[in-house]
Amino acid sequence: MTTDTLTLARHQLLTPAGLGEDDLHRALSCLFGHAIDSGDLYFQQRRAESWSLEDQQVKTASHAIQQGVGVRAISGEKTGFAYSDELMMPALLEAATAARAIAQQGGEGRLQVWRASQRPALYEPLDPLDTLTAEAKVELLEKLDAEARQQDPRVTQVMVSLAAAQDTILIAGSDGTLAGDVRPLVRVNVSVIVEQNGRREQGGSGGGGRVGYGWFLDEERALGYAREAVRLALVNLEAVPAPAGTLPVVLGPGWPGILLHEAIGHGLEGDFNRKGTSAFTGRIGERVASPLCTVVDDGTLAHRRGSLNIDDEGTPTQCTTLIERGVLKGYLQDKLNARLMKTALTGNGRRESYAHLPLPRMTNTYMMPGEHDPAEVIASVERGLYAVNFGGGQVDITSGKFVFSASEAYLIENGRVTRPVKGATLIGNGPDVLTKVSMVGNDLKLDAGVGTCGKDGQSVPVGVGQPTLKVEALTVGGTQA
Amino acid sequence: METTQSIALLPAREHLENLVSDILAEAHAQGATASEAAVSFGSALSVTVRLGEVETLEHHRQRGLGVTVYFGQRRGSASTADWRATAIRDTVQSACAIARHTAADPCAGLADPDRLARDIPDLDLYHPWPLAAEDAIALARECEAAALALDPRIRNSEGGSIATHTGLVLYGNSHGFCGGYPTTHHSLSCSVIAQDNGEMQRNHWHTAARDRDELETPVAVGQKAGQRALRRLGSRRLSTRQVPVLFAPELARGLIGHFIGAIRGGALYRKASFLLDRLGTPVFPKFMTIYERPHWPKALGSAPFDNEGVATANRDVVADGILQGYVLDSYSARRLGMETTGNAGGTHNLIVEPGPLGHEELLRQLNTGLWVTELMGHGVHLVTGDYSRGASGFWVEKGQIQYPVHEITIAGNLNEMFRDIAAAGNDVDVRGGIRCGSLLVEKMTVAGE
Numbered sequence: 001m002t003t004d005t006l007t008l009a010r011h012q013l014l015t016p017a018g019l020g021e022d023d024l025h026r027a028l029s030c031l032f033g034h035a036i037d038s039g040d041l042y043f044q045q046r047r048a049e050s051w052s053l054e055d056q057q058v059k060t061a062s063h064a065i066q067q068g069v070g071v072r073a074i075s076g077e078k079t080g081f082a083y084s085d086e087l088m089m090p091a092l093l094e095a096a097t098a099a100r101a102i103a104q105q106g107g108e109g110r111l112q113v114w115r116a117s118q119r120p121a122l123y124e125p126l127d128p129l130d131t132l133t134a135e136a137k138v139e140l141l142e143k144l145d146a147e148a149r150q151q152d153p154r155v156t157q158v159m160v161s162l163a164a165a166q167d168t169i170l171i172a173g174s175d176g177t178l179a180g181d182v183r184p185l186v187r188v189n190v191s192v193i194v195e196q197n198g199r200r201e202q203g204g205s206g207g208g209g210r211v212g213y214g215w216f217l218d219e220e221r222a223l224g225y226a227r228e229a230v231r232l233a234l235v236n237l238e239a240v241p242a243p244a245g246t247l248p249v250v251l252g253p254g255w256p257g258i259l260l261h262e263a264i265g266h267g268l269e270g271d272f273n274r275k276g277t278s279a280f281t282g283r284i285g286e287r288v289a290s291p292l293c294t295v296v297d298d299g300t301l302a303h304r305r306g307s308l309n310i311d312d313e314g315t316p317t318q319c320t321t322l323i324e325r326g327v328l329k330g331y332l333q334d335k336l337n338a339r340l341m342k343t344a345l346t347g348n349g350r351r352e353s354y355a356h357l358p359l360p361r362m363t364n365t366y367m368m369p370g371e372h373d374p375a376e377v378i379a380s381v382e383r384g385l386y387a388v389n390f391g392g393g394q395v396d397i398t399s400g401k402f403v404f405s406a407s408e409a410y411l412i413e414n415g416r417v418t419r420p421v422k423g424a425t426l427i428g429n430g431p432d433v434l435t436k437v438s439m440v441g442n443d444l445k446l447d448a449g450v451g452t453c454g455k456d457g458q459s460v461p462v463g464v465g466q467p468t469l470k471v472e473a474l475t476v477g478g479t480q481a
Numbered sequence: 482m483e484t485t486q487s488i489a490l491l492p493a494r495e496h497l498e499n500l501v502s503d504i505l506a507e508a509h510a511q512g513a514t515a516s517e518a519a520v521s522f523g524s525a526l527s528v529t530v531r532l533g534e535v536e537t538l539e540h541h542r543q544r545g546l547g548v549t550v551y552f553g554q555r556r557g558s559a560s561t562a563d564w565r566a567t568a569i570r571d572t573v574q575s576a577c578a579i580a581r582h583t584a585a586d587p588c589a590g591l592a593d594p595d596r597l598a599r600d601i602p603d604l605d606l607y608h609p610w611p612l613a614a615e616d617a618i619a620l621a622r623e624c625e626a627a628a629l630a631l632d633p634r635i636r637n638s639e640g641g642s643i644a645t646h647t648g649l650v651l652y653g654n655s656h657g658f659c660g661g662y663p664t665t666h667h668s669l670s671c672s673v674i675a676q677d678n679g680e681m682q683r684n685h686w687h688t689a690a691r692d693r694d695e696l697e698t699p700v701a702v703g704q705k706a707g708q709r710a711l712r713r714l715g716s717r718r719l720s721t722r723q724v725p726v727l728f729a730p731e732l733a734r735g736l737i738g739h740f741i742g743a744i745r746g747g748a749l750y751r752k753a754s755f756l757l758d759r760l761g762t763p764v765f766p767k768f769m770t771i772y773e774r775p776h777w778p779k780a781l782g783s784a785p786f787d788n789e790g791v792a793t794a795n796r797d798v799v800a801d802g803i804l805q806g807y808v809l810d811s812y813s814a815r816r817l818g819m820e821t822t823g824n825a826g827g828t829h830n831l832i833v834e835p836g837p838l839g840h841e842e843l844l845r846q847l848n849t850g851l852w853v854t855e856l857m858g859h860g861v862h863l864v865t866g867d868y869s870r871g872a873s874g875f876w877v878e879k880g881q882i883q884y885p886v887h888e889i890t891i892a893g894n895l896n897e898m899f900r901d902i903a904a905a906g907n908d909v910d911v912r913g914g915i916r917c918g919s920l921l922v923e924k925m926t927v928a929g930e
Binding site for chain 1: 539586637674681723860869927
């Protein structure tokens with residue numbers, strides 16, 4: 001329950017600094033007396049660690065603690081922001097004084113009474129760093145190394161990393177928001193290099209979520225990453241140059257949902273649409289995808305990497321429909337943009353840390369399943385590309401052009417998957433790529449929990465997912481013209 | 482509006498030196514046989530003005546403290562933002578706890594004492610700009626206004642921004658080294674949107690320098706951003722073809738960055754590079770020379786010593802196309818049985834020697850092909866050299882720009898792309914640690930319609 005996490009957050013962040021709710025009130029009051037519409041304080045403590053293995057040994061590891069408070073003041077479309085890494089009253093007041101400088105003196109803003117909201121928790125408020133002993137962490141890394149090496153003699157290098165973080169946050173807003181959250185996050189990554197006749201290829205795999213380290217031991221989950229990394233690298237050893245040109249592309253389920261994140265998701269973030277800089281601006285109610293496509297952003301999936309009990313402004317997360325049967329339904333909002341656009345909050349106000357301003361960001365973005373058997377989707381393609389794994393992507397939200405880079409792909413010839421091809425970047429146009437979706441599989445899958453999204457220099461963990469789907473025409477950036 | 486100064490005073494250097502020695506002393510007290518520590522302080526003011534109005538005014542002030550301890554050949558690291566004595570003790574303790582569990586690594590350890598910088602030259606990297614918030618706002622506004630005034634088709638904007646940053650980093654280790662110096666970094670940028678016939682195209686420009694007097698003027702930055710957005714209007718696609726490609730200087734810098742990534746020690750000892758075992762062999766054509774000049778006064782990439790205290794020095798990385806050296810820190814050097822090149826943390830002013838031709842002449846040499854001005858995505862694989870990225874730019878025929886193009890990819894292999902560079906321009910981009918003019922690559926695959 002949120003009240004529990006609020007109590008935990010208060011205990012972790014405020015008590016050691018000798019701060020009480022009266023002090024939060026005083027700091028927020030300091031913002032007013034100026035023409036400030038609203039303001040908030042964001043307290044955060046992050047404990048993080050990472051362990052890494054190479055040459056079959058765990059040779060390095062690090063531990064980090066970061067804490068501070070960000071103070072934001074908003075006046076119309078203006079935002080003033082300052083932060084301090086000292087959780088002390090004088091530092092808080094100093095930051096508030098700096099943040100309010102955007103507004104003229106003489107405002108009449110008022111503080112609302114604290115209002116704490118409750119909802120069932122999506123993850124335990126645990127400290128993942130303590131969920132395994134140091135010996136067990138080292139042992140897990142060594143086990144993954146051994147598992148990767150025993151897959152195939154062509155494996156020459158194995159690098160494994162294990163990372164965990166616990167974020168404890170507390171948000172106090174002039175609108176009466178008082179909310180806390182304790183967010184665990186763990187991740188394992190396996191990267192291998194294989195070599196055959198002088199040719200080297202890399203393969204990588206991993207996963208994670210808002211759980212303890214024990215999750216990696218369940219069902220040999222982490223061992224699966226090691227096997228998958230080797231499998232991918234070996235596939236790439238056989239890969240021939242990718243085709244160049246526009247052709248039908250079948251995207252596999254799960255992580256290829258990065259398509260939705262780049263092509264659709266960013267363009268629907270509230271800030272770009274308020275400013276009119278997105279290719280999707282003013283298009284609510286219009287058809288932007290084939291009727292087979294329903295796309296949501298859902299921050300409420302239990303234990304997922306992209307999920308949050310509350311966003312970084314204290315708004316409970318939700319499942320927001322972005323596209324329903326091809327029609328554009330909604331944007332992703334934080335408080336500032338929802339207010340200026342006069343729309344409801346969607347729980348998408350996120351920030352990398354107390355030292356960054358909140359922005360509308362995605363959580364877990366995925367497409368609902370359709371009716372086709374994945375095998376039927378592939379069988380329908382005469383000549384095309386079957387892309388099942390991807391690296392990163394990027395979008396120019398104004399022109400709508402987006403890219404995402406395949407790391408495992410195959411040719412489809414006469415309805416059959418044939419040879420693997422080298423990784424290639426795929427490029428398309430966000431507002432029309434989903435209009436070219438002609439088949440949607442019944443195999444919705446979410447990614448393994450590895451996504452990180454960057455915007456304005458801020459990184460946040462996200463998730464994506466989709467069923468197998470067929471895009472009638474996408475440009476594939478191979479070398480075989 | 483209240484007046485606020487951007488520059489929170491830097492803490493006294495002595496205070497940071499004491500912190501470093503406290504950390505090293507604590508590590509020794511906790512049983513470490515060697516240790517190294519870095520303490521940093523940074524403060525910044527940044528302002529964005531959009532459509533003439535202030536959008537954000539941000540005050541940044543950040544502290545950091547990091548320590549690595551060694552117990553023989555075992556090591557552990559920890560960091561915190563807290564400078565109090567209790568935090569130092571806890572942080573050292575965390576690092577020591579890790580070092581109890583890591584494996585002994587014969588290559589681990591501090592830089593060799595004889596490589597540590599003795600004389601630390603003043604490289605003139607500190608030029609604070611006591612910029613009041615109102616003045617910052619005025620400059621950002623002037624910058625954006627210049628773009629908006631350029632053409633009625635520029636009606637929307639992501640804003641004009643200005644940022645001024647001051648920092649001080651001190652590094653010390655148990656060999657007795659302790660060094661640090663203050664630096665400044667100022668920048669001004671603008672991003673605007675040109676609209677015509679339902680098409681929207683965004684573009685930007687920025688200027689960055691250690692001394693505000695070396696920044697381009699707000700009007701110049703705004704006008705460039707505006708011109709760059711305007712010239713993208715009317716973008717078309719290309720059909721799939723193989724053509725020569727001219728990389729604009731800001732993108733050519735990225736190609737050189739991939740080269741550096743592939744000759745970095747970590748990539749080499751892991752055999753995760755397409756440039757393995759290429760020392761002494763041609764990687765670039767004969768006319769190309771690439772050197773490092775770490776001590777250039779005021780330059781953005783300058784540093785008197787690297788992240789482990791090793792003295793930096795001038796050197797050739799590529800001479801007449803031939804690879805002369807790698808980019809190594811002490812650890813990766815020991816792994817490779819070599820000597821550190823003073824590149825813990827990266828290169829320091831890497832210069833691609835300019836050729837004789839400017840932009841117009843390079844377009845003529847390109848003759849018929851693609852001039853790339855923007856790249857998207859991460860399709861660069863340093864293990865294989867495979868390269869495939871989204872691109873936009875201009876189609877050029879007989880040296881004349883024909884029309885803007887977008888929604889295409891360019892692909893090749895870095896090995897061949899480097900070998901097939903036909904010219905390096907004199908239109909050098911000086912806004913970063915890599916300085917490079919345009920690069921003309923003889924043949925790449927363009928994928929499009």
